[in-house]
Amino acid sequence: MIDIEELRRRRFRNWRQDGERKVENPEQASAFIQEVGITTLYAASPEFPSLYQAHMGDPNPPNFASWDSPSGYVYTWRWELGRPHVAFYGVVVAKKPTWVAFDRLPTVLGALMERRTPKQLYAAGELSADAYRLAQAYEGTGGLLSTKELRARGGFEKGKESRAAYLKAVDELDARLWLAKRCGMEDGGDEMSHALVTAHYSDAASAAMKLDPVEALADLLAEVIRHSVYLDPKPISRHLRIRAQTFDASLLHLEDKGVAHRQIIGNRTLYIPPNC
Structure with missing residues (x-):
């Protein structure tokens, strides 16, 4: 029991x-x-x-x-x-x-980062013009821009409406794990900078793109369950924004590898390590 x-x-x-x-x-x-x-x-x-x-x-x-x-x-x-x-x-x-943690970053990116390019998503109508322009703002840079620089290079001028459009575009890129945040880099201050993941974390991103998404997600879930003791698939799939087909396939990998097994407890289906 x-x-x-x-x-x-x-x-x-x-x-x-x-x-x-x-x-x-x-x-x-x-x-x-x-x-x-x-x-x-x-x-x-x-x-x-x-x-x-x-x-x-x-x-x-x-x-x-x-x-x-x-x-x-x-x-x-x-x-x-x-x-x-x-x-x-x-x-x-x-x-x-x-x-x-940096040693887990390739697995996290391999499981969760959008693999299509901004150009491909924009052409498919899945990325707004503002977000695409913001992604293009990194061209010719080292992949790291302060908020002020990013807004200027992206053409988001001062003003309430422009700021709202900028924040919405950032959210689109954040949601696809294309951007990361860097805090307090300049003279020990508190200014926020934004890193283009494929450029600023190029080694991790390159390693991630060599991973099979389903297997990378299974490895991520195995790492999560090692510390969380059990896994509730409903909230974790929702909070990681994972497609149902990919998530279900990764759970099968966990079971096949003997990392976890399904256990129905009350009205919940949990995944629990075999030693529990």
Whole structure:
């Protein structure tokens, strides 16, 4: 008989949400990212840990609106972790800021990054003109532009309407994992820069494109389940924005490799390692 509450306790222990080993500061946050491989800044999905929950040692911590609060303190980690560039930082889980350890990055990109080019998607009518123009703004650069530079090169002038169009275009590129964020690079400041993944992380992107998407996703899910103890396919497929056919094929890979097996608990179908 599977004890789901015991599995949850093990998950929260691994995610530092049991109150025993809180993530106290940016140095410990960096080590935690390397340990779990992928984590959001704040809670975004029940299937992934977050730095804020780990800092509070609680799966359901209170939220605060002030800067001089635990929420405000963790928010500053964007720069404390971004300046030394301890991990990849982009929109991965549930369209929220997510940290990915560099050694897991090829697998994450291989599983989740859009493989068609902006030109191909634009020609197919699946990418807006604004997003395509923003992607083209990186031509002739090293793949890293500040927000100010990106807006200027993309032709998004000052003004409320222009800013809204720019943010929408960025969202389109973020959602396809074509952009990543770099925080606080210039003179230790807090300016945000945007990296074109195929250029700024060219080695990881090149390695990712050599991977079969289904197998890469299976490897990603195997890595996730190693720390999360069990996997609930419904929220994880939704929060990673994975097509049903690809996700189902990856789950079959997990079962074929003996990494996890299906277990119906109540009205939920979970994937659990064989030693549970």
